[in-house]
Amino acid sequence: MLWSPVMDGGSAGSQKPLGRLFAYMRLAPRAYVLGGILTLLYVGCFQLIPLSVRNIVAALEGPQAVLQRQVVYLVLAAVGLALSRLFSRVVMFNIGREIEFRIRNDYFSHLQSLPQSFYLAHRTGDLMSRAVNDINSIRMFLGMGLLNLLQTPVLFLGGLVVMLRVDASLTLWSMASFPLFVLVTRHYSRYMFHANLAGQEQLGKVSTVVQENASGALVVKSYDLSDLERDRFEDQNQELFRRMMRVGVMQTTMFAAVGLVPSLSAALVLWLGGQRVQAGLLGVEDLWLFWGYIAALTFPIMMLGFVVSITQRGLAALERLGSVLDIVPTIRDRDDTARVSEVAGRVEFRNLTFTHPGSYLPALEGIDLTVEAGSTVGIVGPVGSGKTTLVSLVPRILEVEDGEIFIDGVDLNRMPVQVLRSSIAMVPQDSFLFSVSVAENIRYGVPDAGLDEVRRAAARAQVEREIEEFEDGFDTVVGERGVTLSGGQRQRVALARAMILHPSILILDDSLSSVDHGTEEAILGDLEGRRRGRTCFIVAHRISAVRNADQIVVLENGRIAERGTHRELVELGGFYARLHRRQELLSELELELEDGGAVIPDPARPGMAAGGARTAHGSPRSGAPGTAPAGESS
Amino acid sequence: MSEERGEAVGPGRERDLGKVYDSELIRRLWPFMRPYRGWIGFNFALIPVRAVLELMPALIVGAALNTLTEGAARSEVGWMAPFVVPRFGLPPLAWMFVLVLGISLLTLCVDWLRAFTMISLGQRTIRDVRSALFDHVQRLPMRFFDRYPVGRLVTRLTNDLENLAEMFSAGVIAMVADVFVMVVILSMLFSMEPRLALAALALVPVLGIAAAIFRYKVREAYREVRVKIARLNAQLQETITGMKVVQLFARERRNFEDFKRENASHRDSWLRSIRYDALLFSTVDLATNLTRALIFWFGFRLMDADEITLGTIYVFSDYMGRFFRPLMDLSAKYSVMQSSMASAERVFQLLDEPREPEGRIESPVAAAAGPQPGGCEIEFDGVTFSYGAETVLRDVSFRVAAGERVAIVGHTGSGKTTTLKLLARLYELQNGSIRVDGRDIREIPKPELRRRLAFVLQDVFLFDGDLRYNIVLGRDVAGDVVDEAARATHVDALVERLPNGWQHKVSERGVNFSTGQRQLLSFARALAREPQLLLLDEATSSVDTETEALIQDALQHLMEGKTSIVVAHRLSTIKDVDRIYVFHHGAICEHGTHDELLDQRGVYWRLYQLQYAQQETAA
Incomplete structure (x- = not known):
């Protein structure tokens, strides 16, 4: 049989990154169904926790039997949550790994089918960076990214429905900062991405100096260039320090600011909700419900901001990989290939x-x-x-x-x-x-x-x-x-x-x-x-x-x-x-x-x-x- | 993503034990952190501040809850009482809102400061380690560069150090802070209500055991993932580099099978680590919720007996959540610490490589004497040298007077190039001595020795930069010296043809120049140094006739007015020198001028005969 460059499906022809992704995803439909069911289960249990806490608090003043039942509900919800979370994560992340596995295989086998002219035009470093950095980006997107992208909106909407039924205006006040928060983190993470890129670029320059000093050690030593080279390296190193600090400070500011959002929301619930409790419009237990949701939603919502940029990066990486995968190998058997089994050598x-x-x-x-x-x-x-x-x-x-x-x-x-x-x-x-x-x-x-x-x-x-x-x-x-x-x-x-x-x-x-x-x-x-x-x-x-x-x-x-x-x-x-x-x-x-x-x-x-x-x-x-x-x- | 970049972690080559903490490595890192110990102190000082700030809001909310349920009389929870009394005429709830908001803002500031100092410490330390490492690498002997792959060296100075930096932002000190908060939480809970505290801690031993098992399992899983991705990328890189051979020998299918197998094994390792990860996450989550149920259950009884308030239950529930939270990112921290430690170990291994000996400190007299114009006198005295087991030079003695031209000829591996390298002190002498102008080269500071000579290597190494930089190599060289060097070596003609002239970009591989052109460039580089001593290792690779003529002409200019020792491959060079040394297996078997050697009727004579005979055949 002839060796065919396209081994696993999904890499032939020109495709948009999303199309390419779906082509890979289609390969494991059952895992998605399973993942979907587990996610739904997870979302259900997720909603049950703040609800049962609320019911427990309401029952604290009541008879023991009522409380007992509510505590059992909480335990069941907690176990359900843990199990559904465990399995939905495993299933969803497994899909990500599986796709990563296939993409890497396709990339490898595709590279083997490309002619030497391709290798004259592309440096090994660039091709490696696609395999390392781009596949990394795709992995992040397929794991954390996809999971959050699918789960968080459902979690948020589910929580919103429950909260709205309890108190619409309190819901509005306490949740108002969340969408804003997503927008801000998204915007900010884009800046961070660029700062990071600048850092990586500088790291490349540092590499070049090191590489030259190692490959050219004979010249550096015999021409007594050590001091000059050291100065050159120091400059690059200092610049790298500056750029890395910039990334670090941005990250720091981001994470510190992120912590403010749930605190603000919880405090608002305390103030405005408390007034309603005093006015007899709400029970104390309803405040717990809101706090419960705020605490549970903070992390997924925070991630959502990052996930948007992880997604963008993942799709961009997929596109970059695609630009290689889309190159049709010109050296391959055509339809008019002759039936020859031996070569005499003329x-x-x-x-x-x-x-x-x-x-x-x-x-x-x-x-x-x-x-x-x-x-x-x-x-x-x-x-x-x-x-x-x-x-x-x-x-x-x-x-x-x-x-x-x-x-x-x-x-x-x-x-x-x-x-x-x-x-x-x-x-x-x-x-x-x-x-x-x-x-x-x-x-x-x-x-x-x-x-x-x-x-x-x-x-x-x-x-x-x-x-x-x-x-x-x-x-x-x-x-x-x-x-x-x-x-x-x-x-x-x-x-x-x-x-x-x-x-x-x-x-x-x-x-x-x-x-x-x-x-x-x-x-x-x-x-x-x-x-x-x-x-x-x-x-x-x-x-x-x-x-x-x-x-x-x-x-x-x-x-x-x-x-x-x-x-x-x-x-x-x-x-x-x-x-x-x-x-x-x-x-x-x-x-x-x-x-x-x-x-x-x-x-x-x-x-x-x-x-x-x-x-x-x-x-x-x-x-x-x-x-x-x-x-x-x- | 660190060591994923195509570094082969072959069995036994690079140790990767998956250690999470190694006090020995931290001890070695300490000198680099010492200058910034102020940052560390500040950071530690902030830990209690942060702990208090973290625990205050729950107390306020607890107080508020009590206000709502029991009225103002029993509002205080713990020792927050003086704070929750409303001020500025605000209603109690509004005041508490202001308080919580204020605390949150303070927390934000403290968090920022902590993270900032940590990152500053980390980046500064890493910068200094990187400088020290580069400095160290430059002082390593040639023997080191002969065996250490360049790619690995680059990884040490870049990715490994970046890994190490991560340890600072997500590492040891953060863990100290976590433990501190946990202890404070425990003591507060026990001071508030010991019976409820005991109930709340019921699940901690279970979680402790789970974490211990996890610690063991995940360590192995992460290590495996790291080793496998490195192997996979090494395989990919090698295939890309050798793609021509792959295709010529039709190995695609088999290679793909191999790759797929490795890739699958990498995927499976990942899946294992994902399972442990998700398991930990869910276990902590479950423990948090079950603990909450316990608090409610026992809290209900105590509340029934009117011994605690709803506020206390809130505080317990909030604190236990915070108590368990650090366990959630335990696996992330594990993975970071593990790869930092592996990187640190590799970095320190490199720092342990012995440096080459320094030349003696320059005495003021020697410096004042300075080089004499017109070349220097060289003397080899009983020099024996070996690379490992292989003896390359045996008892080599010869003398070159100032301004003389000497050629070394001989079979490949007869020690010709080594002779030049020893003279430039790229390798340390083992036996015998070499003297320059009567001084042992071991007594001449290396910079001084090397300033006086120019070494033209067989392989021309071009630096990333423009053409001019590659001639002057970063030194301040007068423009006319460069011009003269270029003229004498026919580089000027080359420069004229380039669109950007002297500013033409050159890259390490120097693919934009032909072999012959590169040789001419290296001649110009040597001339621009205005050396007293020329060490020339003639390239063996053949060039076209035209370039050959240019090279021969340039060689004449190159050797003018200085002592020259040439490992010769050109007939024209051999005929041109004052004396020829014929090397055989590291020893000099014949020497003399061209005519003397012919008269000796030895090796050189035979050579000459053969050459004449050949010329007659050709004619």
Whole structure:
């Protein structure tokens, strides 16, 4: 089955935030019914408490039996209230978590379906902030927000009906401040939101200074910038303090002022209600009723002000998330996808022109190139000439228009994505590794591969021995949570990750740049021995990596400037020939320096002695993987 | 939201025990709070004031109720009597309204002051901790930066400290105030009517047990939620960063399954904590209402015997509500304290990292002597150095006279770059010594040593700021020095092409410049320092021919008139220097001028032969 980017329903197509929310909510209708019933129960019990207190106070002067009954009512109401509150909260909050769970899943799977052009335009930090801050806002809205939004008006109206029946004008006096209160808190919390935002922004600036001082520690220390940087940090820190104080003071003022409302209402009831009691219009117990409501409604009403802004923020967050979720993944199987299950490996570029989204200059222009199945093409050219772009188009991690690239004669865009990607192994330039074990990294594309296979791949990438030397061998965790590999080791592990696949097309995007010359020889030699029926794209800065290719193209400013075999291009006397002259000189020098090991063998490093021996036996350019470790005998 | 930001809390990496209070951490925090102890004292002084203010309205209302039911004769409740006597000719109820309103306004002021002082204390303390932490980080040795991930460091100085700040607004002192009010309530209730007080407290032991169980359960639940969200976000971040690999290797489906599993586990932890939370809320609510029923029930009997008034019952009912209320937000406080403590622990761990040793205090004589123009003399004497178990330099000795140019060549990992780093004292010497103009570098204050040198690194680090800032690096550099540096390194041509010229915005990743351009920028940066000593670690990455020519030309200007030690990768550089040291596995195996080395017929000779042979083939 083909991998489809939209896994759980509710994220396809363009939707308004509320529509999107309803789409998620529709997924759990029964929970809502349950939540609704429990909420109604809660509201009912809620009304019973002040009422039964009132009745108890009225019965205090009367016979014990009446009081007894009323106290039992209060106890029952209290138990009912506790239970309905417990379950309605659990049910409502659970729904919130469930939706959060689904949204996060959708976000994750959607991100995986978006093309590389999206990642060039969006920074990781922004995408993470959507996952952390925006989903947080949505969670707040779905939990506290939604619960209060649904319950509080009902509670308030219910209380109002009861109170109005007792004394309309006293109700008006005591409740008048509540709606005003909601408006004020709502308004105020918006200011607070902006103050908070300003604080977060400043926190970002503080982060930048810290980050620079950590990443650039070598520069900061060797250029003696510590004092200057400290001053810079102090300024940012002081500004952060100022902004955080502002947020704090606003919050403080808000909370202090909020406390005034119920006190004012209760005091009004005492004064005005008391007069009515004296006039015989009301009983003392009615005052308790009002106080009971005021006390019970204060918190929900206070929350309502916040909830309005929580809701606004939640919907805004949903919209921001939506702007990512709404991007229709362009790289996916279409209706006219060809029925192809295998790729032989003939790649054809027909008058290909490619412009990166948001750029006005084409990265590639008028590329005509045919790479026969099983042949190797070398691609060289100055930095920024479009080499990486060209090879990134083949596995479709960048979008290309129809009719420009054909694989085995089928338009690239009509190739099933799954078939295409499983037939291509690419070693990208940056050799990114995940924070899992070396073995997991190598078997990334074939999770079921056994350790034998992993070892073989590592051996072919000339990294097996070094991995074995790690304390935990292939189980060594790499990356931020584990050991730090050298650039060359990372590249070779990334290479092993591609080697373990059996692709029809292999793409090396400057994948050997940090690998020393001898190792490069061994790796290329091994590839050459095995590349029967495999198409190879080798992007390189070093001539040595491409000189044996069937054809070599030189890219300059996105166009093919030269093409031919190594010999032809050297004779042509263009860019390639110049590069060749320069680099042969330098790389041979480098090679000689590293093979100095032959002159002064180091007993502590048996590997070096072997490397030296190879040179001693003759030409290092033999191309034979002479030092390939055992396990490579096949 | 703190540590949710993609920080991996791997097993054993970062301890998160879910502690709510750790006196050791508070003790360590104290020096930072000490300057503001006045705020703390003031805050404590306000606690009793606040308690009295909080308890007064109920007494007044109780008195008012008595006035209404029993007439003015028995209006007093507790010791509020002198206050409830009407004044200013107001009727009793109006007077009580004024009183309650007045008390509420006072409460508002006191509440504001308490919160304000707390926030001030918290934010000031955090600001100072942050400054101290940054200062500390700057003094940490290079070895620290080699292993500590940048992202984690940023989290320490931002989110962890923000978490710690929360402790002040919702933490320890607020709890002290809560306990104080509870004690005052109890003593007042017992002084008013001990029998009714006993009845009212009947449910407290039950609630106490419930709170203790809850304390244990919720601690675990919250800890779990925190760890899981961190893991989830780390996974998301890594997937985003490595998305290209994910897609190339068609791992989407499997990744999604993994993510979904983690996400579900996070959701389930949340659900558990929600259950405990809601349970606590409902239990406190229930206890409050049942206690009220108890008060009415026993109050009724006492009232029947005419021993108490309706006002007393009101006061009891009001006070017991206030007695239980702090338990309601217990879980919120728990969660805040827990994450503050976890953050504090991480912050102090960072503060415990040993600093790099300071250089000796600058003596007035040394400072007066100042640098001599025309470069300085360098001497390595038996230097041996290792990173952990791996020995990088073995008994390296050499001497560079003032104004000389020296190249270091050798295999990757042969200790070339380390030699430069040791000279800049980025790492501490283990054996042997390095002398600059005859003085041991350990006796030269670091700032002085580093003022005299310019280190051009392989990887050019660009700061957030404009282009000019990246050349002068915050120092006051005369305009013509900058212009000259730019001219000599061909940066001027680059500046001309930029629409904003010197004001062109540069970011850390510096994606707006090519590798070659970045190298030229780093040359200009070094030149603008007008150093006596140039330490140059030539970049290995290849650049296009045109830029290469520019770089070679700029290098000439760069090395002019100063002592230069270059880790060389360019043939042109090697041919150009006064002397070459060939490094092999951390030791110098050959040295001499280009011609001498050729005459020795050793490694360098072989190298040269090979190179000539190669040139002939190419021709």
